[in-house]
Every structure is written in structure tokens, then in C-alpha cells.
Amino acid sequence: MSAPLxxxxxxxxxFNTEGGLVQAVDGVSFDLRPGEVLAIVGESGSGKSVxxxxxxxxxRSPNARIEGSVKLDGEELVEASDTALRRLxxxxxxxxxxxxxxxxxxxxxxxxxxAEAIQAHRGDVGKAEARARAIALLDxxxxxxxxxxxxxxxxxxxxxxxxxxxxxxxxxLEPEVLIADEPTTALDVTIQAQILALLEQLNRERQLATxxxxxxxxxxxxxxxxxxxxxxxxxxxxxxxxxxxYDPQHPYTWGLLGSLTRxxxxxxxxxxxxxxAPPSLLELPEGCAFRPRxxxxxxxxxxxxxxxxxxxxxxxxCDRCWLDPERKREKRQVAGxxxxxxxAP
Amino acid sequence: MGRFIARRLVGMLVVLFAVSVLxxxxxxxxxxxxxxxxxxxxxxxxxxxxxxxxEWGFDDSLPxxxxxxxxxxxxxxxxxxxxxxxxxxTIVEGIPATLSLSIGAGVIWLFFGLLLGYVSAIRAGGWLDxxxxxxxxxxxxxxxxxxxPVLIYFLTYxxxxxxxxxxxxxxxDPWGWFTHLILPWFTVAVLSIGFYSRVLRSNxxxxxxxxxxxxxxxxxxxxxxxxxxHVLRNSLIPIVTLFGLDFGATVAGTAIITEKLYSLQGVGLxxxxxxxKFELPPIMGVTLYGAFFVVFVNALxxxxxxxxxxxxxxxxxxx
Numbered sequence: 316m317s318a319p320l321x322x323x324x325x326x327x328x329x330f331n332t333e334g335g336l337v338q339a340v341d342g343v344s345f346d347l348r349p350g351e352v353l354a355i356v357g358e359s360g361s362g363k364s365v366x367x368x369x370x371x372x373x374x375r376s377p378n379a380r381i382e383g384s385v386k387l388d389g390e391e392l393v394e395a396s397d398t399a400l401r402r403l404x405x406x407x408x409x410x411x412x413x414x415x416x417x418x419x420x421x422x423x424x425x426x427x428x429x430a431e432a433i434q435a436h437r438g439d440v441g442k443a444e445a446r447a448r449a450i451a452l453l454d455x456x457x458x459x460x461x462x463x464x465x466x467x468x469x470x471x472x473x474x475x476x477x478x479x480x481x482x483x484x485x486x487x488l489e490p491e492v493l494i495a496d497e498p499t500t501a502l503d504v505t506i507q508a509q510i511l512a513l514l515e516q517l518n519r520e521r522q523l524a525t526x527x528x529x530x531x532x533x534x535x536x537x538x539x540x541x542x543x544x545x546x547x548x549x550x551x552x553x554x555x556x557x558x559x560x561y562d563p564q565h566p567y568t569w570g571l572l573g574s575l576t577r578x579x580x581x582x583x584x585x586x587x588x589x590x591x592a593p594p595s596l597l598e599l600p601e602g603c604a605f606r607p608r609x610x611x612x613x614x615x616x617x618x619x620x621x622x623x624x625x626x627x628x629x630x631x632x633c634d635r636c637w638l639d640p641e642r643k644r645e646k647r648q649v650a651g652x653x654x655x656x657x658x659a660p
Numbered sequence: 661m662g663r664f665i666a667r668r669l670v671g672m673l674v675v676l677f678a679v680s681v682l683x684x685x686x687x688x689x690x691x692x693x694x695x696x697x698x699x700x701x702x703x704x705x706x707x708x709x710x711x712x713x714x715e716w717g718f719d720d721s722l723p724x725x726x727x728x729x730x731x732x733x734x735x736x737x738x739x740x741x742x743x744x745x746x747x748x749x750t751i752v753e754g755i756p757a758t759l760s761l762s763i764g765a766g767v768i769w770l771f772f773g774l775l776l777g778y779v780s781a782i783r784a785g786g787w788l789d790x791x792x793x794x795x796x797x798x799x800x801x802x803x804x805x806x807x808x809p810v811l812i813y814f815l816t817y818x819x820x821x822x823x824x825x826x827x828x829x830x831x832x833d834p835w836g837w838f839t840h841l842i843l844p845w846f847t848v849a850v851l852s853i854g855f856y857s858r859v860l861r862s863n864x865x866x867x868x869x870x871x872x873x874x875x876x877x878x879x880x881x882x883x884x885x886x887x888x889x890h891v892l893r894n895s896l897i898p899i900v901t902l903f904g905l906d907f908g909a910t911v912a913g914t915a916i917i918t919e920k921l922y923s924l925q926g927v928g929l930x931x932x933x934x935x936x937k938f939e940l941p942p943i944m945g946v947t948l949y950g951a952f953f954v955v956f957v958n959a960l961x962x963x964x965x966x967x968x969x970x971x972x973x974x975x976x977x978x979x
Contacts, residue, residue, distance in 0.1 A: 371878065373874060373877060373878060397883075401880050401881075401882060401883075402880065403880070404877065404878055404879065404880035405878065405879040405880035406880055409878070410878040412871060412874065412875060412878075414871055417870065417871040417872065418871045418872055418874075418875045419872055419875065420872040420875075420876070420890055420893075420894065421872070421894075421969070421970070421971055422893060422894060422897075422968065422969055422970060431879065431881070431889075432879040432880070432881075435879055435880050435881045435882070435885070436880055468970040468971070470970070470971050481875075484879070
């Protein structure tokens with residue numbers, strides 16, 4: 316196995332707020348290798364976006380407390396200077412954001428905004444050349460008539476085209492790592508499929524290491540190699556795509572899988588859901604954070620379970636649940652498939 | 661863009677028509693006394709009143725009266741009657757002083773307003789921001805009629821730093837022009853400096869939370885470029901509208917008080933003196949020409965706005 320390109324170890328991000336310290340990310344660790352697609356999955360507020368933005372220092376602020384380590388090719392980023400981080404943004408680690416409607420500046424032409432990304436890092440590239448490169452990039456992500464469309468303003472692009480342009484901009488300097496923060500969430504399903512296909516193709520052609528942040532397991536199933544499931548700022552389960560989908564260990568993962576609507580299964584009476592709401596990060600329950608929503612809670616749960624491999628046959632598959640793996644296999648069967656049973660009324 | 665400008669200019673003509681009708685009604689129709697008497701002035705002879713009545717056609721129908729008034733306005737035949745001085749010529753004589761005052765003040769308030777606002781925004785929450793906030797609010801709170809006498813008292817009588825009032829044409833003596841205008845400029849500008857810096861600061865703080873600013877950072881732009889090209893640039897758009905309105909209001913409003921206070925021989929002083937003497941034709945002329953000017957400036961501003969914010973150019977093709 317090749318050496319990791321990006322290595323995150325014990326990352327903790329907290330924000331001072333009026334209500335106290337909000338620990339948005341609490342001890343996240345993972346490795347990312349060239350050509351690998353890592354999916355970070357979780358609900359809103361689980362800390363997945365904060366994790367991603369912290370990698371390139373976008374969460375830095377006087378109110379943020381960032382601990383742990385992020386290493387890109389051995390170079391520590393958590394302690395890097397603002398200038399060092401700035402040089403690396405876009406150049407080595409690029410980011411695509413959720414909402415393509417608002418992620419472009421409305422007053423500049425699309426082509427100019429891509430050219431700006433190029434010129435920010437390549438001082439020797441002239442205006443005309445940066446423009447020509449921007450057009451080539453738009454063309455490469457499938458924007459028809461790129462030469463003319465580069466002169467359009469963002470509001471003249473459709474949502475899907477804007478996200479393509481966003482990806483073109485992220486690829487402008489041939490980065491090694493692409494962080495895609497909910498890249499398909501704001502798009503309709505057909506466009507989602509196109510954008511995912513584009514990301515997959517780039518990943519294959521350029522060996523681009525990708526972090527895909529999403530709450531949509533359908534998206535994960537299509538493109539991810541490995542999966543990290545986050546809940547309330549912590550990783551509750553991590554493993555390969557197959558491990559997570561076919562042998563999920565954490566009840567929260569069961570819930571996520573069970574709430575997928577599937578066309579190849581009999582239609583349920585109503586859509587399954589995980590009852591309750593994620594806890595406030597200011598008042599986390601003692602022990603396992605998922606405990607208040609978990610129908611399988613038992614005496615050990617008030618203690619925080621460590622994230623560790625609990626299956627001898629899968630040393631890379633870790634989770635945070637005290638339940639015995641054998642009992643998990645029984646408990647996760649709900650109506651003949653994986654799911655989280657509804658809590659007793 | 662061409663279509664947008666054409667549409668805006670047509671809109672401007674409609675507004676001008678409405679303004680002129682309003683002025684006509686206010687001056688000639690609404691007051692409950694013979695209009696010729698009022699136009700003639702307080703001590704007019706019956707002969708003069710009679711001739712004005714014929715000249716303006718006050719026996720005709722209202723639309724006809726309106727047309728003859730507009731004819732006078734556009735052919736420059738509007739005069740005050742005692743003594744008989746053409747209104748348009750006097751206004752033209754006053755324009756250099758008024759424009760010198762307004763444009764100079766506009767440049768000063770834009771420059772300092774934006775500078776203070778920008779510094780405040782990028783230092784938001786710090787001591788410099790708090791200091792500038794205090795200065796801005798002081799500037800907004802001081803009325804012109806208080807500020808001007810205080811400045812004149814201390815800076816021209818006490819220490820004789822600046823000349824005492826009057827206007828020197830720039831063509832005769834540029835330095836004299838400059839020194840005579842510094843105090844009036846700042847008198848007009850102080851309020852707007854405070855106001856603009858507050859508006860820009862709040863616009864910039866809003867813009868800093870926009871997604872596209874995060875995108876700009878993620879591209880690896882320097883903090884200075886993020887602030888100027890993305891935060892400041894987008895925050896300036898509302899300022900342009902504000903400036904159009906305020907500049908018009910300065911020429912047609914604040915200038916009157918300021919020119920009076922500093923005895924600058926501009927259009928504002930002319931209007932103020934005409935008002936003191938109850939001379940209607942100059943007031944009518946200044947009101948109408950002033951309104952035309954304000955409407956014209958606003959049309960220009962809207963066009964500039966469309967240039968700055970492409971989303972405004974509705975109905976234009978995407979080329």
C-alpha cells in the first residue's frame with residue numbers, strides 16, 4: 316500500500332461561543348492515499364464540513380481551537396503559517412462547495428474567476444494565457460461552447476453548469492487532493508449523476524485523492540472506496556465501502572442504511588427514519604453520543620466506547636459500539652434487511 | 661446593455677414630466693391668490709402684474725398654462741421682475757461655485773467614508789474599529805448649521821487659517837479656489853463620511869460571510885485580494901446608489917445652506933436670497949433645473965449600477 320498523501324490524526328476543532336465551547340470535531344483520524352475516494356458521512360452538525368475546511372485552514376479564527384495534526388506529504392498543516400496555507404490552497408488541496416449558486420462571486424465572469432485562481436499561484440502566467448487555460452478547463456468538464464460561456468456571469472449558468480465550473484476551477488492547478496463538500500446536494504438527481512460521473516472520471520484519470528463529504532449514502536455507494544461515519548463530532552464507524560454497506564457495526568450506520576429508499580426492495584409502509592434529533596454539541600450525553608436515540612442501549616453505553624477494530628477478520632473496520640459483534644448481526648436485521656428498529660413506544 | 665440604457669432614459673423622461681407638472685401645480689395653481697401677483701413680487705405695480713398675466717397666459721386653460729411655463733423654462737425666458745434679471749443666466753453664473761462645492765465634497769466624503777469603512781470592517785471589533793465608530797457617529801450627529809459657524813469661528817476668526825467666505829473661480833486662482841472651499845467641503849462631507857463608513861462597514865461584514873468569499877479563500881487568494889476584489893467590490897454596489905441620491909440631494913439641498921453660511925456665490929445662495937425676497941421665478945427655476953439635475957444623476961447612477969452588478973441588466977442578451 317502506498318504511503319498516505321494526507322494524514323489526519325486526532326483532529327479536534329472547537330469554537331468559543333456565547334453558550335460555551337462547541338467541540339465541533341472531536342478526535343478525527345484518517346489517511347488518504349493517491350487515487351482514493353474517502354467519503355465522510357453524517358447528518359448536519361456532525362462535524363464533517365468543519366473537518367474538511369480545517370484541513371486547509373478555512374476554519375481558522377480567533378474563536379477557533381484547533382488541535383491534533385494534519386499532514387500533507389509529511390508537512391504539518393495545523394501549525395503552518397497563514398501564508399504557507401494560502402499557497403497550498405487551490406494549488407495542492409482544492410475544494411468544491413455545496414451550493415454552486417452562491418459559491419461564485421456574482422459580479423465577475425466565470426472565466427475570470429477561474430483565471431484568478433490560476434494567477435493567484437502562477438505569477439508568471441499572463442492574463443491572456445490564464446483566460447485560455449480557463450476556457451480549456453471549462454471545456455474539459457463538459458461545458459459546451461466554453462469559449463463563449465467563459466464570458467458569462469454566474470447567474471447565466473444553470474446549477475449543474477455552475478458546479479461543473481466549480482470543479483473546473485478546483486482542478487485549475489492540478490491539485491493532489493480534492494475536497495468536495497456536499498458537491499451534489501443542491502442539484503437535482505439527473506445532474507447529481509452527471510457530476511458524480513465527472514468526479515469519478517477525474518479521480519480515475521488523474522489519480523486525484525478525493526474527500527467526498529455527503530449525507531447521501533446513495534452517492535457514497537457509487538464513488539467511495541472507504542467510508543467514515545461521523546456523529547456529533549466523532550467518528551462512530553470507519554471501513555471500506557463493502558464493510559460499511561454489508562457488515563455495518565454501529566447502530567447509527569444501520570439507521571442511515573435503513574433509511575435509504577431502495578427500488579429493488581418491497582416498498583415500506585412509511586419511510587424508515589432514525590427517531591429523535593442529533594444532540595446539541597453544548598450538552599452531549601455522557602458516553603456514547605448516539606445513546607438517547609438508540610433502541611439497543613444497555614448498561615455499558617454511559618461509558619464512551621473507543622474507536623477500535625472489533626472484528627478479527629477486518630482489522631481496518633473500526634467502530635464505537637459496545638455491543639458484541641455477533642449480537643449486532645441479529646439486532647440490525649429489521650424486516651429482512653439492515654436497519655435500526657423503531658424504539659419501543 | 662444598450663437596451664437597459666434606453667429603457668432607463670425613457671423612465672427618466674417620464675419622471676421629469678411628472679416633476680415639472682408638480683412644480684407647475686405647486687407654484688401656479690394650488691396657492692389661493694392670483695399667480696401673476698406672486699410672480700411679480702411684493703411691491704409690483706398693477707401694470708407689471710397685468711403684463712405678467714398676459715405673458716404667462718393665466719387666462720388660458722391649465723394645460724395651456726403648463727405649456728407656456730415649460731416654454732419659458734426651456735427657452736430661458738424665465739426672469740425675476742424687480743429688477744428684471746434673467747433667471748437662467750444667474751443660475752449659469754452660480755453653477756461653477758455650486759459644482760465646485762458639491763463635487764469636491766463628494767470626492768472627499770467618498771474617499772474618507774470608504775477608507776474609514778474599509779479599515780473599520782477589516783479591524784471589526786478591535787480598538788481602531790471602536791474609535792472610528794465613535795468618530796463616524798459624531799460626524800453623523802453634528803448638524804451643518806452648527807458645524808459651519810464653529811469651523812468659521814475657530815479656523816478663520818481665531819487662527820485665520822482659512823479665508824473668510826466667498827468664492828474664487830478656479831480659472832483665476834486655483835490655490836485661492838482651493839483654500840476658499842476647504843471648509844465648505846468638509847462641512848458638507850462630514851455627515852456623509854460618517855454615514856458612508858458605517859454603511860460600508862456593515863456591507864463588508866455581511867459580504868465576508870458569503871460563500872463566494874470562502875471560495876476566494878479556498879482558491880488561495882491573498883487576504884488583501886479577498887478583501888478588495890471580493891468583499892469590497894461587492895459591498896460598493898449599494899454605495900453607488902446611495903451616492904447618486906446623496907449627490908443630487910447635496911446639489912439641490914445641502915448646498916443652499918452651506919453656500920449661504922460661507923457666502924459662496926452659487927446657485928444655492930441665489931435660491932436662498934430669492935426665498936428671502938419672495939421672488940418666485942428664481943425659486944421656480946432653481947427647483948425645476950435642480951430636479952432635472954437630480955433625475956439625470958440618478959439615471960447615470962442606475963446605468964453605473966448595471967455596469968457594476970451584471971444581474972441588474974435584466975432583459976439583455978448574454979453576450
